[in-house]
Amino acid sequence: MESSKIYTELEAKLTQYIAEKKLRKTEERYIILKQICSFSSHFDICMLEQRFNEINYFVSRATLYNTIELLVKAGFLITHQFASKSTHYELRILAEIYSHLICTACGAVREVRDVALKKNVSNIKITRFTPAFSTIYVYGICSKCKYKMQKKSNNNNKDITRK
Amino acid sequence: MESSKIYTELEAKLTQYIAEKKLRKTEERYIILKQICSFSSHFDICMLEQRFNEINYFVSRATLYNTIELLVKAGFLITHQFASKSTHYELRILAEIYSHLICTACGAVREVRDVALKKNVSNIKITRFTPAFSTIYVYGICSKCKYKMQKKSNNNNKDITRK
DNA sequence: ATGTATGCAAACCATTTGCAATGAC
DNA sequence: GTCATTGCAAATGGTTTGCATACAT
Numbered sequence: 001m002e003s004s005k006i007y008t009e010l011e012a013k014l015t016q017y018i019a020e021k022k023l024r025k026t027e028e029r030y031i032i033l034k035q036i037c038s039f040s041s042h043f044d045i046c047m048l049e050q051r052f053n054e055i056n057y058f059v060s061r062a063t064l065y066n067t068i069e070l071l072v073k074a075g076f077l078i079t080h081q082f083a084s085k086s087t088h089y090e091l092r093i094l095a096e097i098y099s100h101l102i103c104t105a106c107g108a109v110r111e112v113r114d115v116a117l118k119k120n121v122s123n124i125k126i127t128r129f130t131p132a133f134s135t136i137y138v139y140g141i142c143s144k145c146k147y148k149m150q151k152k153s154n155n156n157n158k159d160i161t162r163k
Numbered sequence: 164m165e166s167s168k169i170y171t172e173l174e175a176k177l178t179q180y181i182a183e184k185k186l187r188k189t190e191e192r193y194i195i196l197k198q199i200c201s202f203s204s205h206f207d208i209c210m211l212e213q214r215f216n217e218i219n220y221f222v223s224r225a226t227l228y229n230t231i232e233l234l235v236k237a238g239f240l241i242t243h244q245f246a247s248k249s250t251h252y253e254l255r256i257l258a259e260i261y262s263h264l265i266c267t268a269c270g271a272v273r274e275v276r277d278v279a280l281k282k283n284v285s286n287i288k289i290t291r292f293t294p295a296f297s298t299i300y301v302y303g304i305c306s307k308c309k310y311k312m313q314k315k316s317n318n319n320n321k322d323i324t325r326k
Numbered sequence: 327a328t329g330t331a332t333g334c335a336a337a338c339c340a341t342t343t344g345c346a347a348t349g350a351c
Numbered sequence: 352g353t354c355a356t357t358g359c360a361a362a363t364g365g366t367t368t369g370c371a372t373a374c375a376t
Contacts, residue, residue, distance in 0.1 A: 059332085
């Protein structure tokens with residue numbers, strides 16, 4: 001789905017949520033949602049702040065945190081904690097589609113579509129729990145790091161034989 | 164598996180790892196591993212520190228962090244980031260068995276055994292990535308919170324009809 | 327007019343870092 | 352004796368908090 005299309009859909013839902021909860025329709029909330037929709041993948045507060053610098057629109061960091069909290073509560077965003085310190089966020093409608101591959105050597109995160117797998121997991125039948133959505137992290141070694149390791153291992157072998 | 168049995172197994176593996184990497188066999192590293200094995204589930208640094216208080220054995224926080232880092236690198240521990248600020252750790256051999264149910268209302272984390280599902284996910288076939296293990300978080304509403312919500316909703320309805 | 331939301335600055339706190347002392351090899 | 356590891360204290364940095372101001376209702 002296109003970013004602007006996603007925004008249009010979520011804008012309506014946000015308006016509905018704000019009305020339901022009797023909150024206030026502030027310009028900030030909508031422009032933050034809009035910028036979030038422009039990310040193709042997960043992002044953190046720092047990246048969002050940069051984005052606002054680029055479009056020359058000022059929002060305080062406190063408001064970014066407040067609004068993100070609101071969007072998480074409302075179920076628009078989900079949170080991730082990868083290797084980096086900062087919390088990463090992702091639109092829930094994207095997170096419902098993607099699983100994450102995390103390289104334990106370099107920390108790189110790659111997203112892969114596997115709707116069937118995700119559905120399987122989210123539809124898990126458990127007593128005393130009503131599932132809504134799920135996140136899947138598969139840890140392993142990316143091809144770049146694997147290549148580096150093999151090269152290193154080869155060099156070590158050479159060293160040994162040279163002795 | 165019993166905690167002491169797990170420790171015996173991991174103790175040997177740690178010795179092997181230390182030898183391979185040409186590190187040093189310090190008392191601290193082994194007792195930290197031992198205490199970690201005594202947790203039945205995930206824990207954070209603070210809980211580990213408390214545990215050392217209880218057994219009246221002093222280890223500095225820096226060493227706790229250093230050793231945990233070592234154990235993560237060695238593949239004995241995996242990390243979780245739940246709602247609380249601090250990073251949680253879990254023995255990988257436990258994490259390979261359990262998935263996590265997280266209540267989005269109260270933050271409670273419940274572990275469920277589903278070996279088949281976990282295997283399914285970890286054996287995912289992807290190009291340019293060699294999977295090792297996976298974590299699955301299913302978000303939803305726990306029965307306690309669901310009950311509270313229903314009660315609240317019922318009360319609201321009563322209020323409306325009374326007006 | 328009222329009270330929520332924003333902006334700012336200070337506080338918080340888990341984690342990291344630098345460095346001297348210790349002790350495994 | 353050498354150098355990795357420990358312990359301590361200070362620094363770091365993402366996030367939270369308190370409060371005055373702005374503004375949606």
